[in-house]
Amino acid sequence: MTSRTLGVIGLGSMGLGAALSAHRKGVPTWGYDVRPEACAAFAQEGGRVAASPAELATQCDVVLTLVVNAAQTEDVLFGTGAVAEHLKPGSVVVASATVDPSLPPQWAARLRERGVWLIDGPVSGGAAKAAQGQMTVMASGSREAFEAAGDVLQALAGKVYRLGDEPGIGSTVKMVNQHLAGVHIAAAAEAMALGMRAGADPAQLYEVICNSAGMSWMFQNRVPHILAGDYRPLSAVNIFVKDLGIVLDAARQFTMPLPLAAAAHQMYLQAAAAGHGGEDDSAVIKIFPGIELPKGAVA
Incomplete structure (x- = not known):
C-alpha cells in the first residue's frame, strides 16, 4: 500500500489498535511502549517491536505518538526518547495526544530545524474504532508534512480531516x-x-x-x-x-x-x-x- 514505514509510540488502547490496523493493511509498522506487556501484544500479532523510541525513529518514516499528555510527547520527541535526534530528514511526526493548542506549533518549529515535519493529529473514536482502523484523525499541518506521511494516515483511520496548514488547528x-x-x-x-x-x-x-x-x-x-x-x-x-x-x-x-x-x-x-x-x-x-x-x- 505504501513504501513508508510507520512507528507507533504508545501502544495503549488506541495506539495498539492503530498500529495493528496499519500492520494488517500492509504498512511496515514498528511499535514501542514502556510496558512490556503492550509490546508483547503487538509482537504477538506480527508487529515489529523497538527497544526504545530512538531505535524506532531510525527505522521509520512516519512516527505516531499516542502518549498521555504534552509532557510525555515532549519527552518522547526531545527528551529521554530522543526521537527528534534520530529521525532522518524528510520524516514526519504525527502528534496525537490531546494537548494545549499552543504547543504543536512550537514542536513543529523545533522539528523543522532538523528537517522533520509535524502533523498536529489528535484522534478520537476509542479502542474499538482504533482496532478496526476506523478512528478519526483531526489533522493540521503543512502540505509537505502530509506528503511525507503519504497514505499512512488512511491506513490507520477511517476519517482523516485536513483542517488547515498550521499545527494547532487539529488540537x-x-x-x-x-x-x-x-x-x-x-x-x-x-x-x-x-x-x-x-x-x-x-x-x-x-x-x-x-x-x-x-x-x-x-x-x-x-x-x-x-x-x-x-x-x-x-x-x-x-x-x-x-x-x-x-x-x-x-x-x-x-x-x-x-x-x-x-x-x-x-x-x-x-x-x-x-x-x-x-x-x-x-x-x-x-x-x-x-x-x-x-x-x-x-x-
Missing part, C-alpha cells in the same frame, strides 16, 4: 470534541443517578433513553459500563480531569465563559479526589450519594 478541534465528550459523560452519569434514586430500573432506563431524544453517543457507550459494574479504564476519569482542564485554560485566554465544562470538570475532580481517578470515566457516577450502583465482577 483546537480536539479540544472542542473533549469539551462535548466530557460534558456528555458527566450528564449521562447525573441522569442515570437521578433515575436510579427515583426508583427506575437502570437497564430499562438505559434502553428507553437509547431510543429517545435524550440519547447521546456517550450515554449509549458509557452507561453499559455502569450497568455491568465494570470500571476498568478504557478512558479514565483522570483523562477528563486533564482534558477539561485544557479546555478551561484555553477559554480563560479568550475570556470565554464555559459553565457546563467547569461543572463537569469539578465532577471529575471530585471523583478523582475520592480515589476513582484511575477508573473508567463512567465512574464519575460514584460521586452521587444515595444510590446503589450495579455490582459487577470488577468494581
Whole structure:
C-alpha cells in the first residue's frame, strides 16, 4: 500500500489498535511502549517491536505518538526518547495526544530545524474504532508534512480531516470534541443517578433513553459500563480531569465563559479526589450519594 514505514509510540488502547490496523493493511509498522506487556501484544500479532523510541525513529518514516499528555510527547520527541535526534530528514511526526493548542506549533518549529515535519493529529473514536482502523484523525499541518506521511494516515483511520496548514488547528478541534465528550459523560452519569434514586430500573432506563431524544453517543457507550459494574479504564476519569482542564485554560485566554465544562470538570475532580481517578470515566457516577450502583465482577 505504501513504501513508508510507520512507528507507533504508545501502544495503549488506541495506539495498539492503530498500529495493528496499519500492520494488517500492509504498512511496515514498528511499535514501542514502556510496558512490556503492550509490546508483547503487538509482537504477538506480527508487529515489529523497538527497544526504545530512538531505535524506532531510525527505522521509520512516519512516527505516531499516542502518549498521555504534552509532557510525555515532549519527552518522547526531545527528551529521554530522543526521537527528534534520530529521525532522518524528510520524516514526519504525527502528534496525537490531546494537548494545549499552543504547543504543536512550537514542536513543529523545533522539528523543522532538523528537517522533520509535524502533523498536529489528535484522534478520537476509542479502542474499538482504533482496532478496526476506523478512528478519526483531526489533522493540521503543512502540505509537505502530509506528503511525507503519504497514505499512512488512511491506513490507520477511517476519517482523516485536513483542517488547515498550521499545527494547532487539529488540537483546537480536539479540544472542542473533549469539551462535548466530557460534558456528555458527566450528564449521562447525573441522569442515570437521578433515575436510579427515583426508583427506575437502570437497564430499562438505559434502553428507553437509547431510543429517545435524550440519547447521546456517550450515554449509549458509557452507561453499559455502569450497568455491568465494570470500571476498568478504557478512558479514565483522570483523562477528563486533564482534558477539561485544557479546555478551561484555553477559554480563560479568550475570556470565554464555559459553565457546563467547569461543572463537569469539578465532577471529575471530585471523583478523582475520592480515589476513582484511575477508573473508567463512567465512574464519575460514584460521586452521587444515595444510590446503589450495579455490582459487577470488577468494581
